[in-house]
Amino acid sequence: TSDAGCIQRVCLAASEDGVAFRKPFVHKIAYRGSTANNIVWPPDGSVASYGGSAFVDTNPAAPPSERFKMVSTSTIDGKQGLWVCASPDGIHGWRETSSVPAMTGSDTKDVAFFDHAIGKYAVYVRYYGPASDPHSTAPVQCGQLGDGLVPSHRRIGRCAPLSQRT
Numbered sequence: 001t002s003d004a005g006c007i008q009r010v011c012l013a014a015s016e017d018g019v020a021f022r023k024p025f026v027h028k029i030a031y032r033g034s035t036a037n038n039i040v041w042p043p044d045g046s047v048a049s050y051g052g053s054a055f056v057d058t059n060p061a062a063p064p065s066e067r068f069k070m071v072s073t074s075t076i077d078g079k080q081g082l083w084v085c086a087s088p089d090g091i092h093g094w095r096e097t098s099s100v101p102a103m104t105g106s107d108t109k110d111v112a113f114f115d116h117a118i119g120k121y122a123v124y125v126r127y128y129g130p131a132s133d134p135h136s137t138a139p140v141q142c143g144q145l146g147d148g149l150v151p152s153h154r155r156i157g158r159c160a161p162l163s164q165r166t
Helices: none
Strands: 039-041 053-056 068-076 079-087 111-115 120-128 154-159
Touching: 053 111, 068 111
Parallel strands: none
Antiparallel strands: 053 068, 068 079, 111 120, 120 154
16 A cells, blocks of 8 residues: 555455455554554554565575565665565564665565575566666676666566575
């Protein structure tokens, strides 16, 4: 959802079959004076968020306190970028997994997951940045992501977040 402050929120929708969804009230975060809603993040007005994409972390090494992860292009503590957040149950205890963003923020709905084929976390982003060939269909490597944003070089890429690179 979005309002006059351009803060988007992440809301819970649950499904047993991936087709029919329910949106249970979690009574966690007040919105327009009421907690009768399904908002799970951000916890307060201190985060300028542009939404987020949550996923169940299937990494066998993930601690129970981080069973759910989310990537969100947000501004937290004055730092704008793609943040990685974690929660034990997808509803309570959402927190940033680092004191800095994982990478430069994106201008679209970022999607992340643990990729068992490569044994790392992967995130799909749409990114404005430097590229030797702006029309290339080759994946953007994490090393190519930086702060030198060039609007004419729009790229779609896949890479492991900085905290997961080896």
